[in-house]
Amino acid sequence: MSADYHQPDSNMSLNGASLDAAQLAEARLTAYVLGELDADDRAAVEKALAESESARQQLGAIRRSVELVTGALASEPGVELPIGQRQRLIDRVVGEPREADIVPRFSKESRPARSVRRKFVGYALAASILLCVAAGLGRLLLSSMQTARNVELASLADRVRGTRAVDDANGYRDRYQSAHEEPLPESKDFFVAEGIPMATGMVAGQPEPTADAHSRGLFTVDIQDKESGVAKGMVSSSTSMAGGFVGRTKKGEALFDLSPAPSDRLAGLGFSEGQPNTESYARLDENSFLDVRRDPLSTFSIDVDTASYANVRRFLNGGSLPPRDAVRIEEMLNYFSYHYAPPADQTPFAVHAEVAGCPWEPKHRLLRIALKGREIDLANRPASNLVFLIDVSGSMDDPAKLPLLQSALRLLIDKLAENDRVAMVVYAGSSGLVLPSTSGLYKETILRALDQLHAGGSTNGGSGIQLAYQVAREKFIQGGTNRVLLCTDGDFNVGVTDQGSLTRLIEEEAKSGVFLSVLGFGTGNLKDSTMEQLADRGNGNYAYIDTHNEARKVLVEQLGGTLVTIAKDVKLQLEFNPRQVAGYRLIGYENRLLRAEDFNDDKKDAGEIGAGHTVTALYELVPAGGEAPAGNVDGLKYQRPLEPAGGFGDESLTLKLRYKEPEGASSKLIETVVKDAGSNYAQASEDFRFSAAVAGFGLLLRDSQYKGDLTFGAVLELAQASRGTDENGYRAELIELVKKAQALRP
Amino acid sequence: MKDPRVAGESEWLRSVVASYEGPLVRYAARITGDAERARDVVQDTFLRLCEQDRQQLDGRLAEWLYTVCRRRALDVQRKEHRMRATLPAELDRCPDQAPQADAVERGEMHAAVLAVIGGLPTNQQEVVRLKFQAGLSYREIAGVTGLSVSNVGYLLHVALKTVRANIKECEG
Numbered sequence: 001m002s003a004d005y006h007q008p009d010s011n012m013s014l015n016g017a018s019l020d021a022a023q024l025a026e027a028r029l030t031a032y033v034l035g036e037l038d039a040d041d042r043a044a045v046e047k048a049l050a051e052s053e054s055a056r057q058q059l060g061a062i063r064r065s066v067e068l069v070t071g072a073l074a075s076e077p078g079v080e081l082p083i084g085q086r087q088r089l090i091d092r093v094v095g096e097p098r099e100a101d102i103v104p105r106f107s108k109e110s111r112p113a114r115s116v117r118r119k120f121v122g123y124a125l126a127a128s129i130l131l132c133v134a135a136g137l138g139r140l141l142l143s144s145m146q147t148a149r150n151v152e153l154a155s156l157a158d159r160v161r162g163t164r165a166v167d168d169a170n171g172y173r174d175r176y177q178s179a180h181e182e183p184l185p186e187s188k189d190f191f192v193a194e195g196i197p198m199a200t201g202m203v204a205g206q207p208e209p210t211a212d213a214h215s216r217g218l219f220t221v222d223i224q225d226k227e228s229g230v231a232k233g234m235v236s237s238s239t240s241m242a243g244g245f246v247g248r249t250k251k252g253e254a255l256f257d258l259s260p261a262p263s264d265r266l267a268g269l270g271f272s273e274g275q276p277n278t279e280s281y282a283r284l285d286e287n288s289f290l291d292v293r294r295d296p297l298s299t300f301s302i303d304v305d306t307a308s309y310a311n312v313r314r315f316l317n318g319g320s321l322p323p324r325d326a327v328r329i330e331e332m333l334n335y336f337s338y339h340y341a342p343p344a345d346q347t348p349f350a351v352h353a354e355v356a357g358c359p360w361e362p363k364h365r366l367l368r369i370a371l372k373g374r375e376i377d378l379a380n381r382p383a384s385n386l387v388f389l390i391d392v393s394g395s396m397d398d399p400a401k402l403p404l405l406q407s408a409l410r411l412l413i414d415k416l417a418e419n420d421r422v423a424m425v426v427y428a429g430s431s432g433l434v435l436p437s438t439s440g441l442y443k444e445t446i447l448r449a450l451d452q453l454h455a456g457g458s459t460n461g462g463s464g465i466q467l468a469y470q471v472a473r474e475k476f477i478q479g480g481t482n483r484v485l486l487c488t489d490g491d492f493n494v495g496v497t498d499q500g501s502l503t504r505l506i507e508e509e510a511k512s513g514v515f516l517s518v519l520g521f522g523t524g525n526l527k528d529s530t531m532e533q534l535a536d537r538g539n540g541n542y543a544y545i546d547t548h549n550e551a552r553k554v555l556v557e558q559l560g561g562t563l564v565t566i567a568k569d570v571k572l573q574l575e576f577n578p579r580q581v582a583g584y585r586l587i588g589y590e591n592r593l594l595r596a597e598d599f600n601d602d603k604k605d606a607g608e609i610g611a612g613h614t615v616t617a618l619y620e621l622v623p624a625g626g627e628a629p630a631g632n633v634d635g636l637k638y639q640r641p642l643e644p645a646g647g648f649g650d651e652s653l654t655l656k657l658r659y660k661e662p663e664g665a666s667s668k669l670i671e672t673v674v675k676d677a678g679s680n681y682a683q684a685s686e687d688f689r690f691s692a693a694v695a696g697f698g699l700l701l702r703d704s705q706y707k708g709d710l711t712f713g714a715v716l717e718l719a720q721a722s723r724g725t726d727e728n729g730y731r732a733e734l735i736e737l738v739k740k741a742q743a744l745r746p
Numbered sequence: 747m748k749d750p751r752v753a754g755e756s757e758w759l760r761s762v763v764a765s766y767e768g769p770l771v772r773y774a775a776r777i778t779g780d781a782e783r784a785r786d787v788v789q790d791t792f793l794r795l796c797e798q799d800r801q802q803l804d805g806r807l808a809e810w811l812y813t814v815c816r817r818r819a820l821d822v823q824r825k826e827h828r829m830r831a832t833l834p835a836e837l838d839r840c841p842d843q844a845p846q847a848d849a850v851e852r853g854e855m856h857a858a859v860l861a862v863i864g865g866l867p868t869n870q871q872e873v874v875r876l877k878f879q880a881g882l883s884y885r886e887i888a889g890v891t892g893l894s895v896s897n898v899g900y901l902l903h904v905a906l907k908t909v910r911a912n913i914k915e916c917e918g
């Protein structure tokens with residue numbers, strides 16, 4: 001389905017017929033229900049709905065008719081191809097006959113299906129440049145109409161296609177133009193890169209060697225985008241190797257580097273059978289070192305997501321290094337459990353800080369900030385009102401998706417008690433309530449509904465999410481956990497309207513007390529940043545579930561944290577003392593940075609912390625007297641940098657933390673002073689050392705400019721030396737992953 | 747030897763066939779009037795798919811598939827003179843009032859709703875199926891049918907209104 005979502009005309013008029021105002025209003029309401037309005041129209045409709053009881057009644061009637069029609073049409077018997085015929089069709093289309101006896105039906109004419117594949121290479125590689133431009137803009141989508149102004153694809157092999165296909169394609173093109181009044185791109189001049197495939201996936205689109213033998217060569221891609229500057233790439237494609245490919249921005253920094261790699265490495269990309277790879281990751285720019293005299297305050301929101309680590313693991317286990325933008329160091333840090341002391345009193349969490357030597361830069365210090373959420377007795381946890389919003393679109397039809405989701409939710413359902421409620425809403429081409437809110441007492445009913453889920457149809461998450469929130473609100477438990485759990489492989493095709501409206505919807509629902517958590521499944525289609533963003537806006541967490549064990553970790557071991565939020569809008573602000581610290585760099589949390597003034601602004605949303613959660617943040621500090629590495633700003637001409645205040649000579653920093661109770665509106669402040677006792681790395685606590693190893697691993701995977709002389713081998717040693725008791729074996733798993741990364745990039 | 751780079755493309759095609767084949771056959775069958783021809787049409791559609799630039803189709807895949815499938819189905823239907831048809835858009839007639847009250851009394855709401863849908867003008871029927879069965883957006887439906895986006899919205903609104911009116915009659 002289209003990711004580039006064109007808004008329908010807001011002005012509903014029909015050529016040659018005039019509609020009366022009532023009809024027009026009703027057609028607009030219908031479009032609203034179907035998620036077809038843009039943000040402005042949506043707001044207008046919502047205003048009208050708030051003011052008019054009759055409009056609300058009409059809305060209900062339209063919703064009911066949509067449900068009726070959707071249900072009725074879904075009940076129509078399908079006419080799928082018989083299995084054998086379907087397999088032969090696939091073989092025929094794919095051009096790889098598995099059996100010799102292809103049915104005569106197909107042999108009416110023979111089509112050179114294989115020979116047309118070669119054209120994919122250019123588009124695929126070129127699209128990956130667009131990917132970088134897009135990622136740099138933090139966009140998920142990119143329409144080449146606006147972005148690609150000039151793409152030259154020289155020495156691409158001639159295109160081969162049957163005459164009939166040309167007719168059809170032209171027919172389509174003509175129609176497309178007349179319908180949209182915008183040209184469908186000619187493949188010679190433009191390509192479309194919506195739902196952009198990711199760089200590592202590109203190789204999968206390479207042609208087979210024989211087809212490409214005469215088409216190898218170079219082509220340049222020159223993409224002008226007024227916001228992001230110019231990205232130029234040189235692409236060479238060769239028959240035996242994936243093309244070496246470096247994209248650079250105007251400033252010359254590498255956006256990505258897909259260096260020539262042996263093809264056996266490319267073979268194991270870790271994508272499951274039958275899935276196109278349309279994963280996307282938002283570009284992540286690392287935090288740089290800041291000068292304490294110029295920027296004494298560092299402010300950010302906490303983050304308890306862990307998805308990035310599971311995703312990184314998936315790549316490494318599949319035999320490839322993850323794309324650097326998929327590596328979020330804070331999520332790797334927070335994946336692990338640390339033995340931080342819980343709060344002694346009734347505050348929601350305890351705050352700890354520790355400073356010791358930095359293992360990858362001997363001149364620097366490493367500051368670890370550790371938060372530990374109050375543990376709650378699961379037997380006495382507040383009642384939960386859960387609504388599972390489950391993607392059952394065709395792409396979920398994969399053992400790593402829907403079946404894993406089912407077994408994961410079975411684990412969770414097993415933990416529910418009488419006072420808990422569960423409902424299930426599915427979405428695909430249409431959405432529907434497959435399980436009305438049901439008490440945890442009736443596990444059989446819940447499990448039966450769960451088992452009956454099956455995948456099919458395309459994705460339209462929009463109306464599903466409205467329905468899910470509606471169900472959650474109807475059964476709202478005061479003082480309990482009210483949460484929508486979105487379970488998807490990421491093809492959360494925002495049928496509701498544009499992405500902005502969706503996040504706004506989620507934000508508003510979060511304010512009303514219904515939070516959103518996102519559970520990501522499967523591979524090849526992961527819209528990582530969308531999912532992370534949705535969970536953030538919904539006061540929830542985002543976990544990526546790749547195995548049954550991961551499901552157990554997220555949904556059983558950390559049930560409290562997943563379900564029970566103990567504090568929300570948790571923000572940290574550090575004020576560094578220039579007498580002790582010259583510069584600092586926050587490792588990770590790039591997309592959690594806040595402005596200094598946001599800290600005291602209770603309207604500014606920030607991260608949540610669940611029961612028992614630990615949050616870890618690391619700063620690399622440059623001690624006073626040292627030179628901050630990237631202080632690449634000229635000195636000020638008209639004023640002096642801040643002067644150190646008198647006193648406080650031995651304090652390194654003051655750590656301030658603000659949080660709200662889950663249902664509170666005003667924040668509370670916790671303040672701690674941190675001093676550096678001068679310990680070296682070896683003297684630091686085991687958890688400190690392990691978190692440093694994890695961060696170092698992340699720096700290497702990101703190929704960070706701040707990695708110093710760190711190597712995978714060094715990380716391996718650090719991790720092995722700080723493995724500790726490792727009750728759940730997670731640290732051992734990290735050690736295995738480091739070894740895999742080392743083998744991939746010795 | 748299987749080249750992994752080719753496998754990437756064939757996996758894509760495989761997954762497209764897996765996701766769209768059922769819905770497309772169902773859609774084509776409404777036009778051709780029988781499932782056998784619909785299957786041929788859909789096979790043809792997929793064979794054409796493998797000759798397309800995948801990048802060009804990115805984001806427009808559903809729209810492209812339905813567009814090609816529709817054209818092919820209309821061709822077949824015209825050629826075969828099987829006029830049991832549902833389409834094309836020019837057949838804009840008044841809705842039959844087919845509320846099927848007893849079906850509702852038997853609790854078969856689906857059958858009643860389907861009967862009402864079956865009584866809608868063909869252009870409304872097609873838009874309803876593309877929206878609620880195929881899950882296309884207004885814009886995509888406009889692309890497939892050649893209608894304007896606002897026209898699609900209007901037709902859906904009228905169709906839903908008819909469903910409401912008839913089913914309400916049944917209930918009351």
